[in-house]
Amino acid sequence: MGNTLKRHGLLKGAELASVSMSTVDRVLNARGGVSDLKRRKVLAVARALGIRPGLPETFSGPMIVDVLLADSATDHFKRLDTAFERQAQRLSAHVILRRQRWPESAPQQLLDALRKPRSRRHGMIVIAPDNPCVHQALNAIVQRGTPTVLLTSNLTNVQGAVYVGIDNHTAGRSAGRLMSQWVGQRPGAVLLVVNSLGYFAHQERAKGFIDVMAQHAPATPILGPVECFDNNELTQAAVTRALAGQPLAGVYDTGSGSPGIHAALAQAQATPLWIGHEASALHANLLRAGVMSLVLDQDPEGQVQAAIDYLLHQQGVIDAPPMLPLAMKIVIDENLPKQA
Known part of the structure; x- marks a missing residue:
């Protein structure tokens, strides 16, 4: 009976994850040899089926996330930088935020960073202009199974990436x-x-x-x-x-x-x-x-937190995804913080 139930669970998991039974078995028993994309699919299906006891960890090491931001000195980007620095320190044992700046006058540097990562990455957070070359590069990354977050701009021609920001x-x-x-x-x-x-x-x-x-x-x-x-x-x-x-x-x-x-x-x-x-x-x-x-x-600090939470959820590290889209705040003189 036990073997029958186990086989039924493997069969159901394989069917829902669109993989073979041997792949499900390898993932659930942490035998390796399975791509990140298939691994995440199997673990997500296993959790949905209630197979939690003994479920393997998603990562054996820290999650590597490439953060690609335009090289801007505006207040918005300063707030983003501060927020990423704070999150990098807070999550240093679990997440490596690999931050890179690209000059807006040299978009080829962005394309190079998208197409040629320094090493394996488990997720990406990017601010990118709306042009066909960027769309193509981002679509290729998403199709390879890398969870991708777009900050500031929701590029509708990039299928599968999630936009984290206000409407x-x-x-x-x-x-x-x-x-x-x-x-x-x-x-x-x-x-x-x-x-x-x-x-x-x-x-x-x-x-x-x-x-x-x-x-x-x-x-x-x-x-x-x-x-x-x-x-x-x-x-x-x-x-x-x-x-x-x-x-x-x-x-x-x-x-x-x-x-x-x-x-x-x-x-x-x-x-x-x-x-x-x-x-x-x-x-x-x-x-x-x-x-x-x-x-x-648009609360850049909240954007950074939600972007990282989305990637953690996609990799099975946390259970609940962030609530999207983010709420916009209207600020007037009357609701500013009181001055000391």
């Missing part, structure tokens, strides 16, 4: 809805500043904003989207040009050009409604001073 289209729509309510009684145009439309996140934010403004404030002209690449000088010049052409009722910046915007507004002594992204120290000061109107925050 950027909803973020843009939220900014448009709030802006449309405020600018109705103000003369002038609204300036839409973006980092780069090469990133799907900024495409989505800009589209959502424009759609809602057209619906709720159709008489308000929108200038842009103007790509400023998170460059303070370019952003300052764009705002200065907009102010010289006509009254400016509002500014929506989907990226990190706040120092440039602030400089241009201060020089012109202009006070348009201003919506930005990221709950940074700079933005807190600008909100308290009444210069900014509100900030939409």
